[in-house]
């Protein structure tokens with residue numbers, strides 16, 4: 001059964017190859033969506049993964065704050081070998097350099113989310129993002145058997161498999177820490193929700209002659225549990241919404257950017273935030289990013305953990321339960337602009353603002 005519809009879109013890399021100056025109408029954003037340049041923006045939190053993995057409580061508290069206040073952080077000392085990072089980057093570069101006829105062999109089917117194409121495009125009128133992408137389910141092993149593995153791309157499959165496995169180890173440690181922070185044992189979330197799944201999206205943002213008119217990726221929040229992003233070391237493109245402003249995520253070489261997805265926002269009863277983010281384009285340099293989405297099992301129900309709901313502490317249940325695949329289907333078909341994917345499951349709650357919050 002499919003996840004949702006996605007319409008075929010032209011390859012933007014091809015468009016730019018043929019004419020690097022003009023911007024086709026469909027890519028020009030409405031005035032209010034156009035990116036404004038942000039100059040000095042604050043830095044997002046940085047977490048030392050090696051400390052987390054050693055059980056350091058101060059670092060775990062930093063993680064807690066980062067997830068509450070930013071929903072985004074960078075991790076250093078994640079322990080993934082440099083060759084593994086370099087291989088996956090090369091694999092992505094090699095794939096996007098293939099002739100378009102070759103890439104089209106891996107085109108996303110209409111009711112699938114795997115392959116070359118854009119997932120969120122649901123209508124012919126919709127504005128398009130200035131990027132090409134390929135998405136593949138990578139873990140667990142059963143679904144790793146993707147029929148269109150880009151075989152013409154040497155080393156692609158191996159690079160992707162090694163990278164996915166390494167990323168899963170990092171994700172599992174963060175998951176274990178989040179479990180503890182949400183009042184469970186280290187394996188609490190996995191016990192309740194089953195093993196995590198993983199999909200990888202490689203994004204290619206060609207150069208753009210008018211970065212002020214287009215978006216590399218429109219504002220969205222990620223639907224899954226966690227996203228771990230390997231971004232280009234040189235080109236800044238990712239921006240996150242923080243206190244109503246767009247903040248640049250400046251690359252720290254060889255680190256990973258991690259963000260909380262909708263599923264963790266829901267499981268945490270809204271304590272951890274799935275933050276809206278977008279990508280801007282660059283006039284001089286193309287940019288590649290590799291996003292690993294760590295997701296709940298499609299058939300699992302997600303809803304606030306009992307340990308995160310406490311009416312006496314004025315922490316009422318904020319979301320209803322929903323089967324993860326039904327949630328994602330709705331997100332994909334609704335193509336909600338910006339934040340508020342989780343509004344689909346938000347409960348109407350009237351907080352009694354006159355009562356003091358006894359959150360001790």
Ligand SMILES: O=C(O)CCC(=O)C(=O)O
Pocket residue numbers: 201203217222229231237238277279289291
């Ligand atoms: O390219 C980036 O920096 C972000 C990509 C992203 O947000 C996504 O693939 O969901």
Ligand SMILES: [Fe+2]
Pocket residue numbers: 220221222227277
């Ligand atoms: Fe994203």
